[in-house]
Amino acid sequence: MLRPGLLSVAVCLGGLGIPSVLGAQQAQVVVVQTAIGQEEVDRLIEVLRIDDVVGVMRLEGLDYGTQMQQELFPGNGNASWSEIVALIYDPATMRKRFAAALQAELTPHPGALDATIRYFDTPVGQRILSLEVEARRSLLDPAVEDAAKARVEDMTAESDPRLDLLAEFARINDLTEANVSGALNANLAFFQGLAEVGALAEDMTEEQMLNDVWSQEAEIRAETEGWLYPYLALAYGPLSEAEMQGYLAFSASAEGQTLNVALFAAFDAVFTAISRDLGRAAARQMLGQDI
Numbered sequence: 001m002l003r004p005g006l007l008s009v010a011v012c013l014g015g016l017g018i019p020s021v022l023g024a025q026q027a028q029v030v031v032v033q034t035a036i037g038q039e040e041v042d043r044l045i046e047v048l049r050i051d052d053v054v055g056v057m058r059l060e061g062l063d064y065g066t067q068m069q070q071e072l073f074p075g076n077g078n079a080s081w082s083e084i085v086a087l088i089y090d091p092a093t094m095r096k097r098f099a100a101a102l103q104a105e106l107t108p109h110p111g112a113l114d115a116t117i118r119y120f121d122t123p124v125g126q127r128i129l130s131l132e133v134e135a136r137r138s139l140l141d142p143a144v145e146d147a148a149k150a151r152v153e154d155m156t157a158e159s160d161p162r163l164d165l166l167a168e169f170a171r172i173n174d175l176t177e178a179n180v181s182g183a184l185n186a187n188l189a190f191f192q193g194l195a196e197v198g199a200l201a202e203d204m205t206e207e208q209m210l211n212d213v214w215s216q217e218a219e220i221r222a223e224t225e226g227w228l229y230p231y232l233a234l235a236y237g238p239l240s241e242a243e244m245q246g247y248l249a250f251s252a253s254a255e256g257q258t259l260n261v262a263l264f265a266a267f268d269a270v271f272t273a274i275s276r277d278l279g280r281a282a283a284r285q286m287l288g289q290d291i
Contacts, residue, residue, distance in 0.1 A: 036103055036106055036107050036110060036113060038099075038103070040113060041099050041102060041103045041106075042099070043117065044102070044106075044113055044116060044117060045095070045098075045099060045102070047116070047117050047120050047121045047125075048116070048120060048129065049126075049129045049130070049133060050095065050098060051091070051095065052129075052133045053133060053136075054091050054094050054095055054098070055091065056133060056136050056137045056140075057089070057094065057270075058089045058091055058094070059137070059140060060140065061085065061088070061089035061274065062082075062085060062086065062089060063140065065081070065082065065085030065086075065088075065089075065278075066082075068085075068278070068282060069081055072282055072285070072286060073282075073285050073286055081281075081285055084281045085278070085281070088274055088277045088278060088281065089274065094270050094274070097269050097270045097273055098266045098267065098269065098270050099266075100269070101265055101266040101268075101269035101270070102262055102263070102265075102266040105261070105262035105265045105266060106258075106259075106262050109255075109258045109262075111255060112254075112255040112256075112258035112259050112262070115250075115253070115255035115256075115259075116255065116256075116259050119250050119256075124243055124246065127239075127243075128236075128239070128243070128247060131235045131236065131238060131239070132235045134235075135231055135234040135235035136231065136235075138234065139227075139230070139231060139234065144234075145227075145230060148230030148231070148233060148234045149226070149230045151230070151233050151234075151237075152229045152230050152233050155233065162233075162236075162237075162244075163229075163233075165236075165244050165245075165248065166229060166232040166233060166236065168248060169232065169236070169244075169247070169248055169251065170228060170229075170232065172248065172251045172252050172256075172257075173251055173260050174260070175228055176221070176224055176225060176228065178260075178264045179224045179228070180217065180220055180221050180224055182264065182267065182268050182271060183220045183224070184213055184214070184216070184217065184220065185268055185271075185272055186268075186271045186272055186274075186275040187213045187216060187220075187275065188209060188210065188213045189272045189273075189275040189276040189279065190275045190276065190278060190279040190282075191209040191212065191213065191279065192209070192276055192279060193275065193276040193277065193278065193279020193280040193281075193282075193283065194279045194280075194282065194283045195209070195279075196276075196279070196280055196283070197279075197280050197283035197284055197287065198283065198287065199279075199282070199283030199286050199287060
């Protein structure tokens with residue numbers, strides 16, 4: 001269930017924040033909903049090991065901040081940049097944003113919350129989550145990533161049937177498209193953060209930002225696909241055939257699909273906010289302002 005992208009990695013216009021005209025024209029239906037309580041959300045977050053995921057995301061973010069410094073203002077970064085990146089990737093803030101978005105997404109679907117806890121609050125479910133977290137953490141090491149990519153190449157050459165299961169898992173959970181869309185949203189937020197502080201041309205329009213972001217789609221897609229299967233092979237390699245089939249069955253269920261959409265929306269909320277904050281901070285650094 002984990003998403004691979006650092007900055008939240010066919011994209012529709014709605015995914016880039018352009019309102020849906022059709023949706024605006026549809027008749028409004030008032031639905032009374034009982035909000036999922038904070039205690040229930042906290043329980044779900046605990047079961048899904050989200051704090052562990054956030055910890056890995058923070059490590060990824062700190063590494064990304066170093067890369068950003070080298071690319072955008074080489075030789076001009078200092079301890080203050082590292083400090084501000086660390087603040088932006090504050091685990092408590094990330095968790096709070098995630099929890100709020102997840103609560104909003106799942107309020108209309110309490111059954112999905114219950115089913116998720118029933119599936120993952122088991123020895124097999126917890127093992128799967130542990131494997132996902134450890135795989136993502138391990139891929140921070142370039143040597144491990146290279147080895148994982150080589151393993152996928154071997155699986156392809158050998159027509160390993162497990163690769164078909166991984167492809168089915170990626171398809172069921174819409175992993176490529178959802179990650180590409182999330183990365184584009186995050187990149188747009190980064191542009192918006194730069195613009196807010198004045199690091200972009202004053203006459204640059206929102207449409208131009210969208211065009212620049214969209215021009216990155218092919219590259220982002222290639223990076224996502226290049227990361228995705230090594231991650232899946234590393235994470236799910238230890239699972240038995242029965243365990244993998246069980247995970248596929250849950251993912252394909254109505255509750256699993258609802259959970260997947262909710263998780264991506266929640267992570268998008270986190271990554272978009274982070275990306276906008278990074279844009280603001282980077283702009284100040286490039287303009288020589290105090291961060």
